[in-house]
Amino acid sequence: MSLVVYMASILLALAAVLLRRPRRTPRSPLSNATRATAFIAATCFFWSAPVTLAAVNHATGIPNVGAPLTYSSISALSCSLIILLIHWRGGPEERIRRMTRMTVAVYGTLIVAIVLLFSLADAHTERLTDLDTYYANTPYMREMISLYLVGHLASTVVLSAVCLKWARDEVTGLLRVGLRLILAGLLLDALGFTLAKVTAVVARWLGYDLDVLSTTVAPPAAALGALIYSTGFVLPRLASAAAAERQSLATYRALTPLWSAVKDVVTAPPVAEPTWWQPWWQMPSSRLYLLEANIHDALLQLTAHFDQRVGHAAYAAAVERGERQEQARFASEREMIIDGIRRASGKGDGPADPPEKFRVTIGLVELAHAVNRLREAAPAQARIQ
Template identity: 90%
Template sequence: MAAFLLALAAILLRRPRTTPRSPLTVATRATAFIAAVCFFWSAPVTLAAVNHATGIPNVGAPLTYSSISAFSCSLIILLIQWRGGPKERIRRMVRMTVVVYGTLIIAIVALFSLADARTERLTDLDTYYANTPYMREMIALYLMGHLTSTIILSAVCLKWARDEVTGLLRVGLRLILAGLLLDALGFTLTKVTAVVARWLGYDLDVLSTTVAPPAAALGGLIYSAGFVLPRLGSAAAAERQSLAAYRALQPLWSAVKDVATAPKAEPTWWQLWWQLPSSRLYLLEANIRDALLQLTAHCDQRVGHSTYAAAVERGERHERARIASEEAMIIDGIRRASGKGDGPADPPEKFRITIDLVELANTVHRLH
């Protein structure tokens, strides 16, 4: 489970170089990473290794409980960022969440340092030390913190689900609710029941040691998928658009790549196969714009003036006439650079390329 969540965090780290780093993206990655840390710390093998390395019996317990509390905090922050709203309100809620759970983590560490827990317990620490001073309070605190986050998340998701949400967002909310329900009933409730049973003199340790761990893993997997699915869906849609634009630009690139002034260094297939379509599009647009800038010397401003005048005469608006003028000069420049033009060009002193490249590529495709 930890390996899966780390792989998920690694996938989320990949982003096009032109994509800005958003708080939602950071929160999503952080949540996946912290979830992986939780499952890593809670593994008996890890607990035994940490206890042995530090020489402190059960020191892995506050590490595990602190990571669970940090995960609860990150889930709330992720939902706050996902829900959106005024930036100041989001920042205030995030700060409050961090303060509350930061205080909880400090209390967990402090209570463990005060407790007498010399007998190492790798799988049943919650119930074994349920009646031990300070350990009892530490266990109750982390369970309360996790249960609180589950209640908050469930309430917000239920309220949000009543709104008009569709598509992957609705699917994601349902997955989150299903995962939270499984976590609340299968992990938190069983842990609380086992601990309370110990307080009352009964032994229901099997709930804590056998039922809770797989329920936590499955619940975490389900609601993690609920958070990530809409993000991956929107990213996939953006990549599909980038792929469509990349293919649409191929006629334009074919027209300019063989021009003498165009850049000759074209990425090879083994440099491109692993890249996202958005990254490929970025490289292709950069090459095309570089080629078009170098074609400025072959552009004829007389062609632009005549095209602009004709467009205005037809009743075209100023912006459309300017675009038509720019497009005509570029196409004429490609012809002249290829040796197909008539007479010397009269290049403009300043020529800024503002036309949409896909629109230009469609025109080039029609002409050919």
């Protein structure tokens, strides 16, 4: 059973890593909540594995101390799922903060109660797989087990109700797929884990033995259910992140001609040029960030080769063509930068007349397209380096 649980933990931890925020992306409460939920779920399954429970009990010298640790992590997961759904639905920030604080307060109190009840209980016989049913009639342990099951069931009911209500709205695409996965995972969790555990515990209260539901049915159902509903939460986020990375890769490729044109005519080395081993593991957004930093640094070094007379002439020509002021300014920058690259490579005519102040406002992609068109149109011996 530990292998199944560890596999679920690894997959959820991998999802948390894949959902990392790109370096230049502003912090998002939804992204943070999604990653936190995946991480807490991974931690929850890690602590619940019998091998981990035995190691924790042995390391602390306290029999069954892994139980409140596992039950607390399950409660924390229930709390994080509700908070994630709160952020996923959105709404006024004050309402989101108020509901988040309320959820944390409820489940925080539940976790404190679980720890307190365990400390009061008499549970000196170590049970790694059937603790719920073995101690179902033990004072304080009985209440602790009931509390964590009720807390988990409550979160499942709340999440299911909200998702069902939301699914009736006009939801399409990956969001609809995500909702269906969440509902499927919650249903499996409710029937395969919570109901199985509750049935086994209640059977013990009534003098029957249905421990197989708790020890054999519940753990794999919980792992599979968590993977399914976590996929439902994560899928839309991963899809949007993948789209952003694809755009970053396209922009990176579009900027390559510009970088090829400027990297050999500047005197200082790149600020952070990727080494040979980085491209295969770096995300496109990180590689794009470094490339843009290198290009901006190179353009700053080329300022001494810019000729403002070329810029003025390009601006006047653009205005005469009827272009707007902003477009005329971009044309001025573009021609001045291209002329500066020529001069830096020894192909310019006469001394440059650099402007006193210069700031790049034109888009780098537009500039790269202009450089690429020039390189393709010019004879091979006159191409920009």
